[in-house]
Amino acid sequence: MRLTSKGRYAVMALVDLAKFNDINPVSLRDISLRQGISLDYLEQIFSKLRKKAIVQSVRGNQGGYVLNKKANEIKLTNIFDAVDEKVKTVQCKKESKKGCNGKPTKCLTHNLWDELENHINDFFEKKSLEDLIKDNIERRI
Amino acid sequence: MRLTSKGRYAVMALVDLAKFNDINPVSLRDISLRQGISLDYLEQIFSKLRKKAIVQSVRGNQGGYVLNKKANEIKLTNIFDAVDEKVKTVQCKKESKKGCNGKPTKCLTHNLWDELENHINDFFEKKSLEDLIKDNIERRI
DNA sequence: TATATACTTGACTAAATTAGTCAGGTTTAT
DNA sequence: ATAAACCTGACTAATTTAGTCAAGTATATA
Numbered sequence: 001m002r003l004t005s006k007g008r009y010a011v012m013a014l015v016d017l018a019k020f021n022d023i024n025p026v027s028l029r030d031i032s033l034r035q036g037i038s039l040d041y042l043e044q045i046f047s048k049l050r051k052k053a054i055v056q057s058v059r060g061n062q063g064g065y066v067l068n069k070k071a072n073e074i075k076l077t078n079i080f081d082a083v084d085e086k087v088k089t090v091q092c093k094k095e096s097k098k099g100c101n102g103k104p105t106k107c108l109t110h111n112l113w114d115e116l117e118n119h120i121n122d123f124f125e126k127k128s129l130e131d132l133i134k135d136n137i138e139r140r141i
Numbered sequence: 142m143r144l145t146s147k148g149r150y151a152v153m154a155l156v157d158l159a160k161f162n163d164i165n166p167v168s169l170r171d172i173s174l175r176q177g178i179s180l181d182y183l184e185q186i187f188s189k190l191r192k193k194a195i196v197q198s199v200r201g202n203q204g205g206y207v208l209n210k211k212a213n214e215i216k217l218t219n220i221f222d223a224v225d226e227k228v229k230t231v232q233c234k235k236e237s238k239k240g241c242n243g244k245p246t247k248c249l250t251h252n253l254w255d256e257l258e259n260h261i262n263d264f265f266e267k268k269s270l271e272d273l274i275k276d277n278i279e280r281r282i
Numbered sequence: 283t284a285t286a287t288a289c290t291t292g293a294c295t296a297a298a299t300t301a302g303t304c305a306g307g308t309t310t311a312t
Numbered sequence: 313a314t315a316a317a318c319c320t321g322a323c324t325a326a327t328t329t330a331g332t333c334a335a336g337t338a339t340a341t342a
Contacts, residue, residue: 058317061336063317
């Protein structure tokens with residue numbers, strides 16, 4: 001089980017954005033340089049974030065991106081959801097009609113993976129962008 | 142983020158083994174048939190489980206595998222550890238000397254992934270094979 | 283002792299996924 | 313006008329996964 005870097009980058013970029021988000025929009029170029037993420041890849045990620053209304057774009061010279069909600073209203077769930085980062089534990093769920101393994105009943109561990117998914121999603125549900133920023137400032141002091 | 146099927150199969154197979162583990166050892170062939178997992182793949186998995194002393198093999202005719210510990214002493218952590226299923230959240234950890242992104246400091250979200258890892262490992266640490274079997278019996282009633 | 287059953291090991295491979303790159307746009311402040 | 317910055321879709325190399333395949337070794341039982 002591993003997290004993909006798309007999800008990681010999305011969170012990193014948004015923390016960066018939130019930190020530097022005062023008067024002017026923040027350009028992807030700046031985020032790219034500060035966080036060491038390829039500009040092209042950032043554009044893909046921000047396109048998705050924009051479609052889910054997490055950020056807003058400002059076009060033209062001196063343009064960039066702005067948060068579309070308050071930092072405490074953006075949960076990790078929202079971010080991961082936007083970039084298609086999902087917790088996929090059970091393959092059995094693909095064929096929803098059948099049970100798992102092609103058998104009519106649930107597989108022996110079906111319940112377990114459900115619980116695990118919930119456990120992880122709880123974590124993502126509770127953490128907001130604001131939490132991350134606070135945590136960041138505290139550690140700097 | 143997703144769980145690999147090697148980890149899933151390992152858990153499924155062990156639950157199956159624990160259920161049918163009375164007097165005789167359980168053959169991989171039986172597990173394969175009951176759980177719909179390829180025999181060859183099961184052999185790979187059980188080889189690892191044996192090396193970590195989670196199961197014991199009984200060779201020869203009528204042979205098979207037996208649990209090497211009590212079901213309540215086998216935690217999910219142990220199983221996942223045996224088959225190399227790990228929770229890998231942060232790539233930054235690879236180059237331990239440096240911080241993340243090749244920079245000397247930790248990346249903005251380093252702490253977050255640490256917390257997530259702990260959160261998930263907690264879950265695996267608490268669940269034992271016995272819990273899974275109980276859960277299974279209860280749902281059947 | 284023959285032999286079938288079952289474990290054991292290592293090498294190999296096809297498919298899927300990821301982590302980007304690349305090219306060619308469009309929009310708009312200055 | 314033009315440069316900065318967003319926007320989009322297609323493409324690709326590397327990695328990982330989920331197995332398969334082949335060639336054994338060990339041993340209970342007839």
